[in-house]
Amino acid sequence: MRTDLVEIEKRRVWHPFTQMRDWCAPEHEPLFLEEGRGEMLRSSDGRWFIDGNSSIWTNIHGHNHPRINEAIRAQLERVAHTSFLGFTHEAAARLAERLCRLWPGGRLTRVFYSDDGSTAIECAIKMTAQYWQQTPGGEGRTVFAAFDQAYHGDTAGASSLGGIGRFHDRFGMIHFPVRRLAAVEELEALPESEASRLAAVVIEPLVQGAAGIRLWPSGMLARLRAWCDRTGALLIADEVMTGFGRTGTMFACEQEGVTPDFVALAKGLTGGYLPLAATLTTERVFEAFLGSFEEGRTFYYGHSYSGSQLGCAAALASLGVFDEEKTLERLGPKIALLRELLTAACGKSPWLGGFRQCGFIAGIDIVRDKGSGGRFPAALQAGARVCVAARERGLLTRPIGDTVILMPPLCISEERLAQAVEAVVYGAEAAAGRLAD
Ligand SMILES: *Cc1c(COP(=O)(O)O)cnc(C)c1O
Numbered sequence: 001m002r003t004d005l006v007e008i009e010k011r012r013v014w015h016p017f018t019q020m021r022d023w024c025a026p027e028h029e030p031l032f033l034e035e036g037r038g039e040m041l042r043s044s045d046g047r048w049f050i051d052g053n054s055s056i057w058t059n060i061h062g063h064n065h066p067r068i069n070e071a072i073r074a075q076l077e078r079v080a081h082t083s084f085l086g087f088t089h090e091a092a093a094r095l096a097e098r099l100c101r102l103w104p105g106g107r108l109t110r111v112f113y114s115d116d117g118s119t120a121i122e123c124a125i126k127m128t129a130q131y132w133q134q135t136p137g138g139e140g141r142t143v144f145a146a147f148d149q150a151y152h153g154d155t156a157g158a159s160s161l162g163g164i165g166r167f168h169d170r171f172g173m174i175h176f177p178v179r180r181l182a183a184v185e186e187l188e189a190l191p192e193s194e195a196s197r198l199a200a201v202v203i204e205p206l207v208q209g210a211a212g213i214r215l216w217p218s219g220m221l222a223r224l225r226a227w228c229d230r231t232g233a234l235l236i237a238d239e240v241m242t243g244f245g246r247t248g249t250m251f252a253c254e255q256e257g258v259t260p261d262f263v264a265l266a267k268g269l270t271g272g273y274l275p276l277a278a279t280l281t282t283e284r285v286f287e288a289f290l291g292s293f294e295e296g297r298t299f300y301y302g303h304s305y306s307g308s309q310l311g312c313a314a315a316l317a318s319l320g321v322f323d324e325e326k327t328l329e330r331l332g333p334k335i336a337l338l339r340e341l342l343t344a345a346c347g348k349s350p351w352l353g354g355f356r357q358c359g360f361i362a363g364i365d366i367v368r369d370k371g372s373g374g375r376f377p378a379a380l381q382a383g384a385r386v387c388v389a390a391r392e393r394g395l396l397t398r399p400i401g402d403t404v405i406l407m408p409p410l411c412i413s414e415e416r417l418a419q420a421v422e423a424v425v426y427g428a429e430a431a432a433g434r435l436a437d
Contacts, residue, residue, distance in 0.1 A: 036063025118153025213363025271318030276311030390427030
């Protein structure tokens with residue numbers, strides 16, 4: 001990249017989740033990405049990489065997909081953006097219909113649009129709070145429960161629910177209080193006096209992403225649903241990461257036959273093309289907000305780009321691609337292949353201590369000592385170094401601590417999947433091997 005552009009970038013831009021002193025250091029060469037094709041991304045110096053984490057867990061069918069491109073282009077030719085406050089448009093109506101129909105049983109009937117995962121959760125929290133205020137006997141339900149190591153986004157409300165110390169603890173003074181849970185058994189053991197105060201329980205179904213790909217025990221989600229049914233608390237499923245095929249089914253909740261009271265959707269909703277989010281809920285919740293204007297039951301919440309026309313057009317196209325390319329049918333063998341490849345890689349590399357996989361989402365642990373599972377000191381940032389080294393073999397991804405994340409676009413070919421795993425093995429050898437010397 002031209003040195004003047006690098007200089008401007010380092011002088012002016014502040015990156016998310018990034019220690020900017022390291023970013024701006026003279027020896028750091030930022031990777032400028034300028035083109036994508038399918039599961040591949042090209043940097044400005046002409047190298048092609050596998051998009052190993054789907055551009056931070058968003059991309060589904062690959063970059064530059066002709067069908068999604070065409071839908072966005074066609075929408076753009078008509079109009080890019082109009083207000084969803086007081087007006088509507090065709091793509092939003094059609095998308096809401098399709099999203100509800102993707103959930104079996106017809107229990108989720110209403111779609112509220114926002115911009116990203118954090119706002120989809122924010123909206124579910126506020127709807128829950130107002131729902132109980134407007135429901136006879138619900139006034140005492142003011143407490144939210146969330147799990148250890150949860151991640152639900154970074155806006156103040158969503159981050160109140162978060163349970164990852166490094167991200168969330170610092171902002172305790174702007175967080176609302178949350179009942180923190182390690183497991184569903186803790187809920188089941190709650191006395192009635194406490195259970196009856198819970199407004200909702202929030203969960204990342206099947207797998208916690210930002211916790212480092214932490215899998216829930218099988219059957220846990222169904223037990224949580226049963227507990228909520230018994231005690232009356234609402235269930236909020238955060239499918240921001242797991243939604244749209246990532247776990248092998250369209251939504252993670254399907255795998256335990258669960259329909260929540262709220263679902264938050266974002267990252268993969270538009271196929272990873274544009275920021276758009278949706279909060280789905282039930283007719284029961286929706287009806288609690290109906291009344292005359294003076295009753296004040298209106299949901300006073302929204303964003304200037306709510307229901308983005310371009311975003312809705314992209315999302316409809318992405319759902320169309322699921323049908324046309326039989327994305328989920330073709331994913332099954334790739335999930336099995338990923339498991340085989342990772343089993344073999346962890347068997348042969350002394351630096352790969354093991355992996356956790358849920359569908360097409362995997363986290364691979366970098367270890368210093370395989371026998372004891374001992375890690376490198378956190379300050380060495382072994383995970384980050386492994387990811388940087390893996391670029392030499394054509395893989396882009398980002399770790400969580402010392403866990404390397406592999407969750408490529410669902411469209412990736414089997415050859416490229418094997419290459420991605422090989423690149424992790426190589427990166428671990430190059431970086432962890434060097435650190436251990
Ligand atoms: C990424 C993520 C969010 C936040 O979404 P943003 O679009 O980054 O605001 C919320 N929940 C989960 C499970 C996520 O993975």
